Amino acid sequence: MALVKILLIFSLLLTSSAHALSLKTLDFSSVDYEAFEKRYGPTPWILLGGFSAATLAYLTRKDRAYRKRESFEDTRPLGNYGFIGDIIGYGFLNGVYTIAMGWRGWGYDDLEAKRSAELMARVSAYTLATTMVLKTAISEKRPGYPDDDQSFPSGHAAASFAFASVVTIRHGWGWGSLAHGLAGFIAISRVNDDFHYMHDIIAGATIGAAYAWGVHQNLMNGSPYWFSVTPVPKGAGLVAGLEF
Amino acid sequence: MLPGTALASMPFHPMGLLDHGEVELKISEAWVQQEREYENESLVLDERDYQSLHSRLEIGLGLWDRFTFRGGLKVATNGELRKRFDSSIPLNDDFTTYEGIRSISASLQYYSQEKQLAFEVYAESGLPRARETNASLGGTNAGMAFKYLHELSWVTIFGHIFVQVDGKKRTWRLDGEREVLDPYTKFGNELNFRFDFNHFWVRIGGHFMLTTDFVTRSPSLNRHSDKGFGPGGIFELGLQYPKWAIRIWHERSGEVFNVIPEEPNLQYEFELEEQSSGLELSWHW
Numbered sequence: 233m234a235l236v237k238i239l240l241i242f243s244l245l246l247t248s249s250a251h252a253l254s255l256k257t258l259d260f261s262s263v264d265y266e267a268f269e270k271r272y273g274p275t276p277w278i279l280l281g282g283f284s285a286a287t288l289a290y291l292t293r294k295d296r297a298y299r300k301r302e303s304f305e306d307t308r309p310l311g312n313y314g315f316i317g318d319i320i321g322y323g324f325l326n327g328v329y330t331i332a333m334g335w336r337g338w339g340y341d342d343l344e345a346k347r348s349a350e351l352m353a354r355v356s357a358y359t360l361a362t363t364m365v366l367k368t369a370i371s372e373k374r375p376g377y378p379d380d381d382q383s384f385p386s387g388h389a390a391a392s393f394a395f396a397s398v399v400t401i402r403h404g405w406g407w408g409s410l411a412h413g414l415a416g417f418i419a420i421s422r423v424n425d426d427f428h429y430m431h432d433i434i435a436g437a438t439i440g441a442a443y444a445w446g447v448h449q450n451l452m453n454g455s456p457y458w459f460s461v462t463p464v465p466k467g468a469g470l471v472a473g474l475e476f
Numbered sequence: 477m478l479p480g481t482a483l484a485s486m487p488f489h490p491m492g493l494l495d496h497g498e499v500e501l502k503i504s505e506a507w508v509q510q511e512r513e514y515e516n517e518s519l520v521l522d523e524r525d526y527q528s529l530h531s532r533l534e535i536g537l538g539l540w541d542r543f544t545f546r547g548g549l550k551v552a553t554n555g556e557l558r559k560r561f562d563s564s565i566p567l568n569d570d571f572t573t574y575e576g577i578r579s580i581s582a583s584l585q586y587y588s589q590e591k592q593l594a595f596e597v598y599a600e601s602g603l604p605r606a607r608e609t610n611a612s613l614g615g616t617n618a619g620m621a622f623k624y625l626h627e628l629s630w631v632t633i634f635g636h637i638f639v640q641v642d643g644k645k646r647t648w649r650l651d652g653e654r655e656v657l658d659p660y661t662k663f664g665n666e667l668n669f670r671f672d673f674n675h676f677w678v679r680i681g682g683h684f685m686l687t688t689d690f691v692t693r694s695p696s697l698n699r700h701s702d703k704g705f706g707p708g709g710i711f712e713l714g715l716q717y718p719k720w721a722i723r724i725w726h727e728r729s730g731e732v733f734n735v736i737p738e739e740p741n742l743q744y745e746f747e748l749e750e751q752s753s754g755l756e757l758s759w760h761w
Contacts, residue, residue: 269588281620281622281637284620284639285620285639285663289639292641292658292660292661292688293661293688293689294658294700294702303734304734304735304743304744304745306732306745307703307704307732307733307734307745309707375703405626416665420686420705423686423705429703430661430688430703434663
């Protein structure tokens with residue numbers, strides 16, 4: 233139940249802007265949707281949908297699913313190729329992109345490349361901090377390896393969807409589609425190989441994508457504030473910062 | 477089995493969006509076959525084959541600016557159910573026909589100014605007292621979907637990321653026992669490519685989803701699984717004019733679940749396979 237509460241609190245906290253808007257008025261025809269979309273971008277919808285989906289997946293899961301063995305071969309969509317997602321999902325994509333764009337940006341004084349490197353570095357750092365803290369605070373056992381309690385949320389899914397979202401933001405949906413396909417493969421590989429439940433990868437993907445679009449939107453609006461989760465005695469805290 | 481109303485194709489706008497005051501009426505007829513198999517090492521232990529004609533009526537309304545509502549009614553006719561069991565199962569082979577109201581459905585979606593992104597919530601519900609002879613869905617399915625659309629000069633790419641909870645279903649079997657299907661969640665993505673040639677279009681699409689556990693319970697038979705996945709695809713041809721459209725389609729989908737056996741060396745699995753072929757007429761004003 234603790235996980236359910238955390239998911240619900242996160243969902244409410246992080247989508248508070250969307251809730252506040254709908255509570256202000258019941259007359260939908262008078263809401264300025266254009267201003268809302270311009271101010272917040274897709275982040276509230278990613279958070280609302282992502283955490284709702286993760287909560288539903290968690291609620292309809294049976295706790296008896298722990299087992300010290302992997303799934304049967306016919307029920308693994310990626311068969312024995314899940315290890316590919318395991319290897320490339322450790323944040324290598326984020327690192328290689330940041331280094332390559334940084335090299336181009338500072339080496340050839342390319343402002344757009346510098347911005348790409350900066351956005352990927354920031355988003356990856358916030359995503360990593362949040363997922364590591366949540367893994368430690370929640371300590372959920374992995375489905376196929378119950379001796380390991382780092383299941384929720386999926387760091388692979390978080391890092392890969394942060395990467396895919398930044399690629400989409402900086403290079404458009406053409407490259408973004410390929411990056412999202414790769415991120416989807418990495419996330420599925422984690423369920424395929426019994427390292428994660430479905431709600432782990434949905435929550436991870438939501439965290440990564442939300443940070444990418446949220447940080448980008450804040451930079452566009454000239455309000456580069458950020459927040460992250462931090463461990464505190466007997467729990468976790470929310471830290472916010474504002475650059476000025 | 478397929479994720480809700482969100483999967484339906486929309487002739488006048490690929491995401492099914494309607495402006496304020498617009499109305500759309502759709503009537504469709506589809507031949508639907510579903511197969512449920514419980515297997516051990518490819519040996520079928522129990523099998524249920526459903527096939528019926530699904531008639532569907534749907535109306536769409538552009539309520540306010542950027543909000544579209546859809547309501548639908550599905551009726552099953554000419555239904556046939558065949559059940560076969562291995563000798564190790566304490567149930568007998570059986571056959572019955574069925575027909576009746578399958579479900580009612582409703583959906584509401586909010587879309588962006590450019591009509592390239594939309595958020596939809598939907599629900600589909602059947603009669604509460606479902607029997608194998610009355611075709612009812614037996615419970616409620618509900619979900620939400622993020623829809624996206626990208627138009628190039630030669631192709632329209634659209635789809636949606638969906639999450640759907642197949643709610644608890646209670647069905648009275650022919651042998652008098654009540655079978656319960658526990659709720660489980662589907663999460664996945666559907667991607668479509670639509671090629672337009674003047675008034676004609678061709679659509680090729682597919683989806684992939686992950687699921688949580690599929691569990692069925694009854695006094696004489698329990699089945700437990702802990703996760704699953706499902707691929708699917710659709711091929712569609714259509715003809716569209718400003719006020720009306722017609723389309724035909726064939727789609728197939730499946731779900732495979734990892735069963736939790738008491739004996740871990742046995743490779744048990746649950747398989748659901750579905751295919752449908754249909755014809756739909758749409759009017760728009």
